[in-house]
Amino acid sequence: MPSTYWTLGCGLLFKYMNTERIDQIIDRYKGEASSLIQVLLEIQSENRWLPKLALERVSEKLQIPLTRTMHIASFYKAFSLVPKGRHEVHICMGTACHVRGSKRVLETVEDLTGIKAGETDVEMKFSLETVNCLGCCALGPVMEINGKTHGNISVSETKAVLNSYE
Numbered sequence: 001m002p003s004t005y006w007t008l009g010c011g012l013l014f015k016y017m018n019t020e021r022i023d024q025i026i027d028r029y030k031g032e033a034s035s036l037i038q039v040l041l042e043i044q045s046e047n048r049w050l051p052k053l054a055l056e057r058v059s060e061k062l063q064i065p066l067t068r069t070m071h072i073a074s075f076y077k078a079f080s081l082v083p084k085g086r087h088e089v090h091i092c093m094g095t096a097c098h099v100r101g102s103k104r105v106l107e108t109v110e111d112l113t114g115i116k117a118g119e120t121d122v123e124m125k126f127s128l129e130t131v132n133c134l135g136c137c138a139l140g141p142v143m144e145i146n147g148k149t150h151g152n153i154s155v156s157e158t159k160a161v162l163n164s165y166e
């Protein structure tokens with residue numbers, strides 16, 4: 001079994017990768033300290049966040065001080081130290097998207113998911129974040145889900161796109 005599931009007091013069900021699976025990932029890189037970021041990216045990609053126990057295991061196996069591993073894990077935006085939903089929604093609130101109605105898109109997502117930016121719903125389905133630019137300003141307003149860009153998106157399209165995710 002690659003992962004186990006834990007429930008927080010607030011009802012959040014989150015995924016916790018077991019040590020065996022973490023070791024498999026580390027072993028693929030032959031336990032080389034220089035593979036730290038790559039190892040963390042793989043754990044993040046599979047587990048959707050980096051639990052402290054995983055960081056401790058990586059540090060131990062790669063013989064890197066835990067403080068350095070924690071620093072890397074908290075420095076890069078690609079990593080999360082808190083549980084994330086199955087689908088990561090990013091709404092661009094940059095100027096180009098703002099003038100084209102990104103606020104309405106954000107409000108629609110908030111209404112449909114019941115969460116605000118920076119939060120994850122209790123079913124661990126969606127995590128919502130706002131960003132300042134996704135690098136495709138001509139497509140504004142822009143919503144990105146799991147790395148897929150939805151440009152020139154209207155309120156009704158926002159609802160349809162969100163509803164298409166299981």
Ligand code: FES
Nearest residue numbers: 092094097134137
């Ligand atoms: S301002 Fe939204 S993509 Fe650049």
